[in-house]
Amino acid sequence: xxxxxxxxxxxxxxxxxxxxxxLSGINGLTAELAMYQALDMGGSxxxxxxxxxxxxxxxxxxTAADIxxxxxxxxxxxxxxxxxxxxxxxxxxxx
Numbered sequence: 001x002x003x004x005x006x007x008x009x010x011x012x013x014x015x016x017x018x019x020x021x022x023l024s025g026i027n028g029l030t031a032e033l034a035m036y037q038a039l040d041m042g043g044s045x046x047x048x049x050x051x052x053x054x055x056x057x058x059x060x061x062x063t064a065a066d067i068x069x070x071x072x073x074x075x076x077x078x079x080x081x082x083x084x085x086x087x088x089x090x091x092x093x094x095x
Contacts, residue, residue, distance in 0.1 A: 020094040026082070029075050036071075 003011070050064035082090070 016093050016095045019090045023090050023094055026075070026078055029070060033071050033075065
């Protein structure tokens with residue numbers, strides 16, 4: 001089944017929107033980390049900074065370690081990947 005021009009345009013729009021969301025997410029996490037560090041909250045998110053009682057509603061079941069892992073390993077890994085040329089690819093097509 002061949003895609004119509006409309007289908008192709010929608011596909012391109014969806015890819016561009018998704019690329020923009022990736023960049024927005026990484027930039028958002030970077031800003032949250034900067035705020036955390038600016039408030040001198042320490043080097044890591046440990047249970048004395050975030051307790052089980054802080055994780056309510058949609059956050060129930062998560063732990064301080066889950067949040068800390070984003071800043072300690074995931075965000076640096078994403079930034080490393082972006083610095084290998086992938087940021088150019090994303091910024092080139094973002095909306």
